[in-house]
Amino acid sequence: MQEPKRTRIICSVSENCSNYDLLRSMVEAGCNGFTINMAYIKNKESLQILNQNRCQLEAEFKTKIPLNLILRGQVIRVGQLQDPETLIEEGNIVYLTSDQHKVGNNQFIPIDSNEFLEKLNINDKLAIDYGHIILEMIDIQMFDQVYEKIGIDQICLLSGVKIYICRCCKTGTLKSFKPISLFIENKEQKEVEQQEQLSLTEQDILDIDFACECSFDSITFSKVNTALDIIKVKERLEKNYPHMQIFARIAEKLKDEQLEEIINLSDGCIIARSHISMTQPVEDVVKYQTQIISFCRQLFKPVFVSTYILESMSVQLKPSFADMGDISNIVKQYIDGILLSGETSFGKFPVLIIQTLNNICRKIERKLLQEHFDLPQQRDQYQVNFTGQPIATVIAKSCVEMAYILQAKAILMLTRRIQTTLKLSKLRASCKIISISDNQQICRCLNYINNVQSELVNGFANQEEIIQECISRLIEKNLLQPKDQIVVITGMVVQNKDWHINQMKVLEI
Secondary structure (H helix, E strand, O other), X not given: OOOOOOOEEEEEEOHHHHOHHHHHHHHHHOOOEEEEEHHHOOOOHHHHHHHHHHHHHHHHHOOOOOEEEEOOOOOOEEOOEOOOEEEEOOOOEEEEEOOOOOOEOOOEEEEOOHHHHHOOOOOOEEEEOOOOEEEEEEEEEEHHHHHHHHOOOHHHOOOOOEEEEEEEEEOEEEEOOOEEEEOOOOHHHHHHHHHOOOOOOHHHHHHHHHHHHOOOOEEEEOOOOOHHHHHHHHHHHOOOOOOOEEEEEEOOOOOHHHHHHHHHHXXXXXXXXXXXXXXXXXXXXXXXXXXXXXXXXXXXXXXXXXXXXXXXXXXXXXXXXXXXHHHHHHXXXXXXXXEEOHHHHOOOOHHHHHHHHHHXXXXXXXXXXXXXXXXXXXXXXXXXXXXXXHHHHHHHHHHXXXXXXXXXXXXXXXXXXXXXXXXXXXXXXXXXXXXXXOOHHHHHHHOOOOOEEEEEOOOOOOHHHHHHHHHHHHHHOOOOOOOOEEEEEEEEOOOOOOOEEEEEEEEEO
């Protein structure tokens, strides 16, 4: 029996979300959840289609698959291109326009914000795809003056549209919908420019409401400036969608106290390494990534790493050694998941990428687990904060240690919250954590967490029957066998207080 993968793989999809066979192949390859970025979506009906396909996949694979929506925010992006990718070489002349009706190429590039273009000045530099391509503005002319040079029929654009003429300063490969921004070399000026951007737009609020109607499980800010942004959205969702999770995408270097406050208020964190690299030296990005992961461990929050994951496989069949080394390092830091972005939403080999990532994660996880059995002292480095819920935390720590000593095959727990499950995960339990809930959305969100599998039940009226039912399910899925030992933690109501974890026992199948 193959050990289940611990590290979650969350895959970005775009208009390909309507392709059920593709989504099915992605789940078979190791995908645990899907995310969709509103910046890449032309039709909101894609959210409804993705939810419908998700429900069908859940029924077929007998699992729960969370859906995440990434808000558009204020990021300015390149429009649709004719080809999946096109090369722009240093010295080439490039023409920018805000007309989104025209499909672009390596010479003519539509941009989705006229306001952004209007603010540009001669000699301004622009960074496309986080600096992969650098352009310098050299002139601004009307379309009527340059359409013959561009080689586009004049009727394709309205007469009088401005064309922004640039020279390429850095060769790179351009893809549709990649972000574009002013290239600012002064670090302090960069940070001021980013702080001035709005975290939440009016369109984002409309998208949040629609995502809730489509039964999405989490919302991700494209960029968070302050904790007030998260509070504002949580207050909006509290009444009708209390279990909707809010993730913060960390896209820039923040002060320690600001970062800790944002992580503490959010339900999870996504590290957008490519965004951070726009304002920080590359060597500092890895250090900052480690710091964010550490904060999330201390505060019991799921943490995901995104961008530049198997980027080499977007256009080729095998990963680079650098990509494999990077994945190995982040898995060793015990992140909850890896978020694939362009690799699966626009890449040529999405299923192969997931299979490759799945295999790398399994091998690293197997090696780490064996080290924890061979060197018990290593387990002590994963300490947790005992304040807040000391009884549940003590039981979680004792449960993890007992599972190591007994070499238990699973930890079963009944939960109406996610916190105790997160504690078990952050303490690096040796076996699969089976978290049982009577709420479907909680079950789906539990599957964001490292080494957790959720099971949905109908209420907690008879806990013993529920435990036996779930054991039967696990035997049917070949996750448990006769004579296996499992650790069970449950809760009960004491003197009319809220239901909480306060019991632990060992069972033999």
